[in-house]
Amino acid sequence: MVADADLWRYFAPDYVTARQRFLDASEKADTKLTTLTLSVRGPSEERLSIDVAYLGPENPKRLLIHTSGVHGVEGFPGSAVQVRLLERWSERDLQIPDDTGLIIAHAINPYGFAWLRRVNENNADLNRNFLSPGEEYVGEPEKYHELDDFLNPRTHNSSFDFFRIKSAWIIAKMGFNVAKQTIAEGQYERPKALQFGGSELYEGPRHWVGYLEKILPSADRVVWIDFHTGLGPFGVDSLLISGDDSEAELSRLKTHYGDTVQPNDPDAGVAYRIRGGMMNGVSSKWQDIDWTLITQEFGTVKPLQVIKSLRAENRMTHWSAIEERKKMNTPERKRLVEVFSPPSDKWRSMIMSRGQQLIDEAIDDLV
Numbered sequence: 001m002v003a004d005a006d007l008w009r010y011f012a013p014d015y016v017t018a019r020q021r022f023l024d025a026s027e028k029a030d031t032k033l034t035t036l037t038l039s040v041r042g043p044s045e046e047r048l049s050i051d052v053a054y055l056g057p058e059n060p061k062r063l064l065i066h067t068s069g070v071h072g073v074e075g076f077p078g079s080a081v082q083v084r085l086l087e088r089w090s091e092r093d094l095q096i097p098d099d100t101g102l103i104i105a106h107a108i109n110p111y112g113f114a115w116l117r118r119v120n121e122n123n124a125d126l127n128r129n130f131l132s133p134g135e136e137y138v139g140e141p142e143k144y145h146e147l148d149d150f151l152n153p154r155t156h157n158s159s160f161d162f163f164r165i166k167s168a169w170i171i172a173k174m175g176f177n178v179a180k181q182t183i184a185e186g187q188y189e190r191p192k193a194l195q196f197g198g199s200e201l202y203e204g205p206r207h208w209v210g211y212l213e214k215i216l217p218s219a220d221r222v223v224w225i226d227f228h229t230g231l232g233p234f235g236v237d238s239l240l241i242s243g244d245d246s247e248a249e250l251s252r253l254k255t256h257y258g259d260t261v262q263p264n265d266p267d268a269g270v271a272y273r274i275r276g277g278m279m280n281g282v283s284s285k286w287q288d289i290d291w292t293l294i295t296q297e298f299g300t301v302k303p304l305q306v307i308k309s310l311r312a313e314n315r316m317t318h319w320s321a322i323e324e325r326k327k328m329n330t331p332e333r334k335r336l337v338e339v340f341s342p343p344s345d346k347w348r349s350m351i352m353s354r355g356q357q358l359i360d361e362a363i364d365d366l367v
Helices: 004-009 015-028 072-090 110-115 144-151 163-174 176-184 203-218 247-257 278-283 303-319 325-329 331-340 345-366
Strands: 032-041 047-055 062-067 100-106 221-234 237-242 261-263 290-299
Touching (some): 004 345, 015 032, 015 072, 015 100, 015 110, 032 110, 047 110, 047 203, 062 072, 062 345, 072 221, 072 331, 100 203, 144 163, 144 176, 163 303, 203 278, 221 237, 221 303, 221 331, 237 247, 237 345, 247 345, 278 290, 303 331
Parallel strands (some): 062 221, 221 290, 237 261
Antiparallel strands (some): 047 100, 237 290
């Protein structure tokens, strides 16, 4: 348990500090560290990288994977949980079987983390970028075109935006769950619009898949936790299941992990179906492995506030004349960070506690 007075040690003020704390904790835990460097740079010309700490045997039969920061600014709380995880290993508070490996991947989207965005350098949501083999980067949800003007205004700002009125009209017309699914599923036709999934597998994801290609072939069983924020009640986590979400598997998972387990079904909980999800995309390449794929999603603010902040930040980024580095200090970027990493000790304490608890439950599931 982390005391409120110590939370600041885990929640970094920026990507550079978060990365350094992760590297320090990795060194203390005596991990095998791999740095996957991107060609793009951060706002101070710093190098950006996915840093992967590994603990365990060279050819593990079982694996626990913990990833953070696929959505950029969500890396702030994700990094905090991972630093604490590494500390627990150093303190011998965490043990895994001899044939089991632990992969901790920090900042899958370091560009978004560093530049205070949710997307990468191509404006792509990386959790829509991992299409399955043979699937083309084309298409969009059937009704997305009906929402395009609302979601993606082509001006920087407007004194008469009427966001609440417009969103209320859309919900009344479509229904909340249909609108949620349409907005969030992922689209591959509008590069400057929300939920763009990309035109190819981008550099960071390619590096990450390349790393996994070296370690996954020996594994028979994998539990993967991907850390996220933004959906659900404040500070409460939902466990969203990808891959096998059959009734029998969901029942097994609820027995082990609790009643917050739910499928990616817009009518069954806080989630929605997506194209190009990271865990589904990776697991489709290794179908002989027995996968348990869990998105741990912590709630922050109401859904319309999330959409409003994403819309405002994307609008400012593409349609303002503000110089790139100065965009870091805009109200839109600052609000985005607050929405996905609330500056609340209560919220931070809740996610630190549950983040570690789920890791313990995942190790038990592997065993």
